Amino acid sequence: MAADEPLVLGIETSCDETGVGIVRGTTLLADAVASSVEEHGRYGGVVPEIASRAHLEAMVPTVQRALDQAGVKASDLDGIAVTAGPGLAGALLVGVSAAKAYAYALGKPLYGVNHLASHICVDQLEHGRLPEPTMALLVSGGHSSLLLTEDITSSVRSLGATIDDAAGEAFDKVARLLNLGFPGGPVIDRYAREGDPKAIAFPRGLSGAKDPAYDFSFSGLKTAVSRWVEAKRRAGEEVPVRDVSASFQEAVVDVLTRKAIRACKDEGVDHLMIGGGVAANSRLRALAQERCDRAGVTLRVPRPKLCTDNGAMVAALGSEMVRRDRAPSAFDLSADSSLPVTDTHVPADHDQLHRLSE
Amino acid sequence: MLLLAFDTATPAVTAAVLDTGTGEVLASADQIDARRHGELLLPTVDAVLREAGVAKERLGAIAVGVGPGPYTGLRVGLATAAALGHALGIPVHGVCTLDGIARAARDGGFVDGPFLVATDARRKEVYWARYDADGVRVEGPAVDRPAEIDEKLATLPAVGAGALLYPDAFPGALEQAPAHQSAAALAAFAADALASGAELPSPSTPLYLRRPDAEVPKNYKTVLPS
Ligand SMILES: [Zn+2]
Numbered sequence A: 001m002a003a004d005e006p007l008v009l010g011i012e013t014s015c016d017e018t019g020v021g022i023v024r025g026t027t028l029l030a031d032a033v034a035s036s037v038e039e040h041g042r043y044g045g046v047v048p049e050i051a052s053r054a055h056l057e058a059m060v061p062t063v064q065r066a067l068d069q070a071g072v073k074a075s076d077l078d079g080i081a082v083t084a085g086p087g088l089a090g091a092l093l094v095g096v097s098a099a100k101a102y103a104y105a106l107g108k109p110l111y112g113v114n115h116l117a118s119h120i121c122v123d124q125l126e127h128g129r130l131p132e133p134t135m136a137l138l139v140s141g142g143h144s145s146l147l148l149t150e151d152i153t154s155s156v157r158s159l160g161a162t163i164d165d166a167a168g169e170a171f172d173k174v175a176r177l178l179n180l181g182f183p184g185g186p187v188i189d190r191y192a193r194e195g196d197p198k199a200i201a202f203p204r205g206l207s208g209a210k211d212p213a214y215d216f217s218f219s220g221l222k223t224a225v226s227r228w229v230e231a232k233r234r235a236g237e238e239v240p241v242r243d244v245s246a247s248f249q250e251a252v253v254d255v256l257t258r259k260a261i262r263a264c265k266d267e268g269v270d271h272l273m274i275g276g277g278v279a280a281n282s283r284l285r286a287l288a289q290e291r292c293d294r295a296g297v298t299l300r301v302p303r304p305k306l307c308t309d310n311g312a313m314v315a316a317l318g319s320e321m322v323r324r325d326r327a328p329s330a331f332d333l334s335a336d337s338s339l340p341v342t343d344t345h346v347p348a349d350h351d352q353l354h355r356l357s358e
Numbered sequence B: 001m002l003l004l005a006f007d008t009a010t011p012a013v014t015a016a017v018l019d020t021g022t023g024e025v026l027a028s029a030d031q032i033d034a035r036r037h038g039e040l041l042l043p044t045v046d047a048v049l050r051e052a053g054v055a056k057e058r059l060g061a062i063a064v065g066v067g068p069g070p071y072t073g074l075r076v077g078l079a080t081a082a083a084l085g086h087a088l089g090i091p092v093h094g095v096c097t098l099d100g101i102a103r104a105a106r107d108g109g110f111v112d113g114p115f116l117v118a119t120d121a122r123r124k125e126v127y128w129a130r131y132d133a134d135g136v137r138v139e140g141p142a143v144d145r146p147a148e149i150d151e152k153l154a155t156l157p158a159v160g161a162g163a164l165l166y167p168d169a170f171p172g173a174l175e176q177a178p179a180h181q182s183a184a185a186l187a188a189f190a191a192d193a194l195a196s197g198a199e200l201p202s203p204s205t206p207l208y209l210r211r212p213d214a215e216v217p218k219n220y221k222t223v224l225p226s
Helices: A037-041 A048-070 A089-106 A115-121 A167-177 A184-192 A219-234 A241-267 A282-295 A311-323 A350-356 B037-052 B071-088 B097-107 B161-165 B183-196
Strands: A007-012 A017-024 A027-035 A079-085 A110-114 A134-139 A144-151 A155-161 A271-275 A298-300 B002-007 B012-019 B024-032 B061-065 B092-095 B115-120 B126-131 B137-144
Touching (some): A007 A089, A017 A048, A027 A048, A027 A311, A037 A048, A048 A089, A110 A115, A134 A241, A184 A241, A241 A282, B012 B183, B024 B037, B061 B071, B092 B097
Parallel strands (some): A134 A271, B061 B092
Antiparallel strands (some): A007 A017, B002 B012
16 A cells, blocks of 8 residues: 555445545545444335434444544544535535534545445445546446446546436335335345246336437336236235346346446446445346456446445545545535536635635 | 534524633624525634634534524534534533523523523424523423413513514514524533533434434335226
8 A cells, every 4th residue: 555645534424324434545444334224124215314313423433433443543634525415415414514524623625525426436445446437337225327437536427327216226115015124135135046037027127229228217127026926916826035036136137237238338438337235236246247258348346345335435536536636625515415426526616725725 | 711612403503712711702603594504604613713813723612502403404513513522632512502592682681580482493383491580491492383382481581583483372572682593602601501510411412302204104005906
């Protein structure tokens, strides 16, 4: 690890995980996460107010845990990065408020960064600096996007996204339908391993010749699974949970990987990274590897813990912002629940920069 | 000791620096903007410290309003206070937001007997508390519909935006008294409490007073026509 690489602490509170990470350049030093997922379980989804309350409680202890893990002093940091958006407004605001206060009290630059760009940048902690360009497939309970980045600190372009449910949401809903609990991703993955992915022919959304090439739709699939399961239940037959899980999962990952490879070919990009919580899915990883190998595309998937929401990914992008000398954010930085993916970070305007340097 | 105080539990974004030795407020700033607590708080803190000529490293403690108040704004102040206290290595003390408003009303000479403080809790409710003639909180904080507050209490002199919003329920509402929080009064209240050894609420337990809005989803809905 190069000692002169920027040491940055990153704070992530866009959903239900309070994440604080510390990285030096592309080296991960700490990845502390406090999750409120169990409190949301009985509601079958994330409840924003519960998440926000949990973020406030967890913030300082999680920062301290990260500093202890990394074995660094807060005064040694070169910057504080924080997810400025997109995400749940009230949840984001807790992280942004804390990050500003840390940056201000420690006299360090503040970097409000984009959550989606952070999901891409985290791969640097696993596989070294991102090739430019890199195609990114981000799939989680909150997002399903195909993004093309030329420079992770300044250029991220959206090629396509889900027009209805996020991929992870579809997993959650199908898991609920099958009474498997929340979150749905890991448990469906587990049942699917023992099931037949070809048992039921579930539809592949937006895969027709005239459909948008890179957009996704999972709502029709979810309905198809519901109908199929209900028909079984009405007929008094037992629902083959393993086969339903495997066939549903196959429909999701088939469309995701097919479109991602197509985007790589169309754009002449030979590196694909997959991030977001659903990237932990074993079948998605396997099928992506198979299809990337066939297409001559190099696949980069960070380990599961780095794929879910965490502070390390925010720190990774923050460190890259420092390294590339990007302008820091001002102390009136706001949390933006719908921050466009093209806004990789939220720099202060020119006048504010002058005031910051006073 | 130099005490930094701020509060974001009412529409005010307010910060002040108090010298607890002399009781002098070195600087204070109050803005009313219920929707921009997140943007305005840190710049306001910076502004009062500059105006007071106090380097942040010289601060001895932080006092922060812990509500009750609309949650999103309230958390801006609490997250900021917790992180500042952590990074600067100084204690953070909580103050019931209504106590700050009560202090301002008494210091301003608007009340001398028993009185109420009420702020807007939205959803046609108010956060309120009752104070005795010495300014000590004797009931609350609570959240209620104005009409549901005991009529004998509701006719007391009442200060705060919540009282002004519902003049029928609060006939004793004092229009001249400060409607929103001022950090200078909050700081004075905290300084006195610290000096007398009185217990202050924990800054890590906001006074939400309501449970989070969350519904357990109804049982799985069928999509096949029945
Ligand atoms: Zn995410």
